[in-house]
Amino acid sequence: MDRKVAELLNEQINKEFYSAYLYLEFANYYAAEGLDGFENWYKVQAQEERDHAMLFYQYLQNSSEKVTLEAIAKPDCQLTDHMAPLKAGLKHEQYVTELINTIYAAAFDVRDFRTMQLLDWFVKEQGEEEKNAADLITKMELYGSDAKGLYMLNSELGARVYTAPSLVL
Ligand code: FEO
Numbered sequence: 001m002d003r004k005v006a007e008l009l010n011e012q013i014n015k016e017f018y019s020a021y022l023y024l025e026f027a028n029y030y031a032a033e034g035l036d037g038f039e040n041w042y043k044v045q046a047q048e049e050r051d052h053a054m055l056f057y058q059y060l061q062n063s064s065e066k067v068t069l070e071a072i073a074k075p076d077c078q079l080t081d082h083m084a085p086l087k088a089g090l091k092h093e094q095y096v097t098e099l100i101n102t103i104y105a106a107a108f109d110v111r112d113f114r115t116m117q118l119l120d121w122f123v124k125e126q127g128e129e130e131k132n133a134a135d136l137i138t139k140m141e142l143y144g145s146d147a148k149g150l151y152m153l154n155s156e157l158g159a160r161v162y163t164a165p166s167l168v169l
Pocket of ligand 1: 093129
């Protein structure tokens with residue numbers, strides 16, 4: 001595998017674990033606020049991010065590439081109100097989309113079609129992640145300022161269940 005592509009894929013393992021850590025921090029915040037549905041939503045999200053990390057890990061392993069695990073940074077976020085995690089979440093997903101695009105471009109440059117095929121799944125996934133994050137903000141803007149609305153939204157998010165990723169390596 002091209003060195004730069006392998007390096008970026010290895011870095012992405014860390015970025016995805018960081019995403020899991022960030023979303024766990026959001027869950028932690030909502031738990032303290034008594035919003036267990038929001039907590040559940042971000043716990044499921046954190047699980048998905050761990051899956052993403054493991055997919056990159058496994059892909060490198062399957063390609064006989066060395067995996068180097070680095071320290072995971074402390075979540076960098078100011079959770080000042082119920083909206084703050086949602087906005088930080090969208091911003092973070094947009095950042096992750098950029099990271100995936102950067103790896104894709106590096107793979108494209110060296111005609112690494114196998115890595116591009118792996119990343120096709122992530123490109124699609126990022127589209128969904130950004131939409132989910134933006135939808136949450138819209139719902140919170142519409143209903144979040146009303147106690148009954150917030151209660152209903154919390155119940156809706158509490159119903160989210162984890163499903164394993166559709167991508168199998
Ligand atoms: Fe792994 Fe939320 O992107």
